[in-house]
Amino acid sequence: MISVSDYIVPIIFFTVLLLSVIKKKDAYNGFIDGSKNAISLMCNVFPYLVTVMIAIQLFKASGIANRLSFTLAPIFKFIGIPSELTELMIIRPVSGAGAMAVLENIFVTYGPDSFIGKCASVIYGSSETVFYISAVYFSGVDGKAKGYAIPVALVCTFIGYIIGCALL
Amino acid sequence: MSAIWTILMLSSLAVLIFTDPQTALSSMLKGSENAVDLSVKLVASYAFWMGLFSLLEKLKITDLLAKILKKPIRFLFPGEDEKTEKFITMNVSANLLGLGNAATPMGINAVKHMHGNSSFDNISTFLVLSATSLQILPTTVISMRVSAGSTSPMSIFIPSLIATVSSTLLGIIICKTIRAIKQKTQKSRILTHTYARKSNNTI
Numbered sequence: 437m438i439s440v441s442d443y444i445v446p447i448i449f450f451t452v453l454l455l456s457v458i459k460k461k462d463a464y465n466g467f468i469d470g471s472k473n474a475i476s477l478m479c480n481v482f483p484y485l486v487t488v489m490i491a492i493q494l495f496k497a498s499g500i501a502n503r504l505s506f507t508l509a510p511i512f513k514f515i516g517i518p519s520e521l522t523e524l525m526i527i528r529p530v531s532g533a534g535a536m537a538v539l540e541n542i543f544v545t546y547g548p549d550s551f552i553g554k555c556a557s558v559i560y561g562s563s564e565t566v567f568y569i570s571a572v573y574f575s576g577v578d579g580k581a582k583g584y585a586i587p588v589a590l591v592c593t594f595i596g597y598i599i600g601c602a603l604l
Numbered sequence: 605m606s607a608i609w610t611i612l613m614l615s616s617l618a619v620l621i622f623t624d625p626q627t628a629l630s631s632m633l634k635g636s637e638n639a640v641d642l643s644v645k646l647v648a649s650y651a652f653w654m655g656l657f658s659l660l661e662k663l664k665i666t667d668l669l670a671k672i673l674k675k676p677i678r679f680l681f682p683g684e685d686e687k688t689e690k691f692i693t694m695n696v697s698a699n700l701l702g703l704g705n706a707a708t709p710m711g712i713n714a715v716k717h718m719h720g721n722s723s724f725d726n727i728s729t730f731l732v733l734s735a736t737s738l739q740i741l742p743t744t745v746i747s748m749r750v751s752a753g754s755t756s757p758m759s760i761f762i763p764s765l766i767a768t769v770s771s772t773l774l775g776i777i778i779c780k781t782i783r784a785i786k787q788k789t790q791k792s793r794i795l796t797h798t799y800a801r802k803s804n805n806t807i
Contacts (some may be wrong), residue, residue: 454658461662470658473652478643486639491612493635497627545706548754557760561742562767566735573711585728589735592775600767
């Protein structure tokens, strides 16, 4: 299936190349100017990536998400979120791949068109891997960057879930 | 971030020590291995996106985009220079298009430049903006729904969009409020300081 989003990048790239031919700019060397910075950027990001991903893998192996969802289920049910989704909500900000596995599981068990399946789709589709993003983005900042960003992002994402699921 | 990391590690290790001590080391090494695999993949995609970005920059398309998005960006991130604004613009546009891997290098560069000449509040706002997700079309979920045999894979599009927009708007409002409160307390602190000095002088 070809979707609209499949056209975006090829069309942008084509237009850019065409424009650089018209404007007589050297596209080849222009591209190299950008891509040569990729490895040094990764050198800065890598220590953060490793440290965070060790914790993520350990967290997944511990099965805490599963246990927590079991204990928190009554509270979430009270707000109107099906208890099956708590595990997904706990793992979503920590690990994108982990959340994908949980989502797949929900689709297999309940079907993608059930209320739970749709709810899970909204949860996955409307949020980001908060910890990964904050680790990677903050890697450019030296020193300790403590702040309100992560809690604020988590709370807002959670409220977004509730609004999205209420609209289904 | 460091608090969250410590909590994740401590709680996971505590559970694993009691339930399954053999997997603790192997899963930590697996995580490290995953990071190496991922970083190789990311370098590949960063190289591509940064190459394309530099072409866009050379053609002044980034300047054009930055001009279009100038008002909202000045509102959210006051006091940034043009270069930072350009990085923010590119990050936001890539995120809106759902190109997460293209957004990341621009985001890192934006934060790096913010650090040089501006307040911590701008970095926090930027992080909240990115972490509450800006993606308009949730392509991953839709393709997963298709492969799971959904009869209406697009049915979640509108609710998911509303969820994303409301979480992002709420995040912006909270960040702006925190900033306003900070400025207010700072002002009152200065006021009391000058007041104290004045009263000292009279004594």
